[in-house]
Amino acid sequence: MSTHLDDVKKYAKNPVNEAAVASLEKTYRLVLSKPDTRYVACSDKAELETVRKNFLEKKLGLSGEDLDASIKSVCETMKATRSKSRLTFYYLLAEHHGKLDTFA
Numbered sequence: 001m002s003t004h005l006d007d008v009k010k011y012a013k014n015p016v017n018e019a020a021v022a023s024l025e026k027t028y029r030l031v032l033s034k035p036d037t038r039y040v041a042c043s044d045k046a047e048l049e050t051v052r053k054n055f056l057e058k059k060l061g062l063s064g065e066d067l068d069a070s071i072k073s074v075c076e077t078m079k080a081t082r083s084k085s086r087l088t089f090y091y092l093l094a095e096h097h098g099k100l101d102t103f104a
Helices: 002-011 018-027 029-033 045-059 066-077 086-096
Strands: none
Touching (some): 002 018, 002 086, 018 029, 018 086, 045 086, 066 086
């Protein structure tokens, strides 16, 4: 977990919720183990739509027009990193929407 925790700490605005990082790692263990799903490609519209539908809408129970804006914001936050960790990306989205307690 230390690799994921260190990555989240690079981008999180608030002190990192380590329990949420551990829970995300456990929840998405299979996804994170595959090279083709370990990262989020902000240039891939289909992938961003999947993040919106599967994570923001289904997992976090969110809806509304601001979801795309929050995805764009996380892409901007992580723009310096070519390989954007899916776990970090999801953590930042959950943090943005005040939903880290879903995983803690």
